[in-house]
Amino acid sequence: MNLHLIENFLTEYSEFSMRPIVDNAIIIKGNFQRQLYHEDYGTIDIDYSLLIHIPFNYPENQPIIYESKGAIQNSPSNHINPDGSFCLGSPLRLKILLKRNSDFKYFFENCVLPYLYAVTLNVQQKEGFAFGELEHGTTGLILDLQDFFHLKDSSQVYQMLRILSSKKKVSNRMVCPCGCKQRVTQCNYFQQILRMRKVLTRAEWEEQLQLI
Numbered sequence: 001m002n003l004h005l006i007e008n009f010l011t012e013y014s015e016f017s018m019r020p021i022v023d024n025a026i027i028i029k030g031n032f033q034r035q036l037y038h039e040d041y042g043t044i045d046i047d048y049s050l051l052i053h054i055p056f057n058y059p060e061n062q063p064i065i066y067e068s069k070g071a072i073q074n075s076p077s078n079h080i081n082p083d084g085s086f087c088l089g090s091p092l093r094l095k096i097l098l099k100r101n102s103d104f105k106y107f108f109e110n111c112v113l114p115y116l117y118a119v120t121l122n123v124q125q126k127e128g129f130a131f132g133e134l135e136h137g138t139t140g141l142i143l144d145l146q147d148f149f150h151l152k153d154s155s156q157v158y159q160m161l162r163i164l165s166s167k168k169k170v171s172n173r174m175v176c177p178c179g180c181k182q183r184v185t186q187c188n189y190f191q192q193i194l195r196m197r198k199v200l201t202r203a204e205w206e207e208q209l210q211l212i
């Protein structure tokens with residue numbers, strides 16, 4: 001990976017520093033004490049020890065982030081993955097975000113800080129996550145895709161992913177996922193397919209299909 005992608009982050013957040021490199025990732029550690037503000041939910045104080053793994057093939061693979069002093073209980077309601085890392089959103093949304101801007105500072109501010117805000121509020125008030133909560137596991141992934149594609153059910157999502165992960169020549173002859181029973185090219189929904197082909201590559205859509 002290009003170390004340049006983490007420079008801005010290390011400059012802006014000087015409480016973090018790089019540790020010796022392990023396996024296949026760059027490790028960044030720091031004690032992170034801040035006040036975070038959200039216009040609807042107000043100001044909260046956070047105090048966490050964060051351990052950040054940035055894989056060598058970042059931004060292709062996503063950063064993995066842990067709280068290392070046990071300040072966030074390892075439970076699904078806190079959106080902590082079974083391995084103890086933060087569940088920062090669906091792989092699809094994270095992938096799209098990293099394609100838009102692969103600077104780690106951008107990722108931290110747009111994925112990690114909102115997560116820390118929401119999890120802290122959840123720990124303090126036990127009222128669930130303040131914003132955008134995705135169901136766990138495959139169900140959540142499919143619902144996210146359904147919403148993203150503007151489709152109605154999981155079979156339509158699968159058909160859409162088959163179309164997006166096939167070569168254009170083949171996929172343009174497939175049946176439209178919207179339920180109209182026409183060929184994709186004969187339906188208005190084809191515009192949506194054209195848009196989605198610009199969001200991710202065919203191989204990247206194929207990855208999304210493998211995930212569900």
Ligand SMILES: [Zn+2]
Nearest residue numbers: 176178180187
């Ligand atoms: Zn259609």
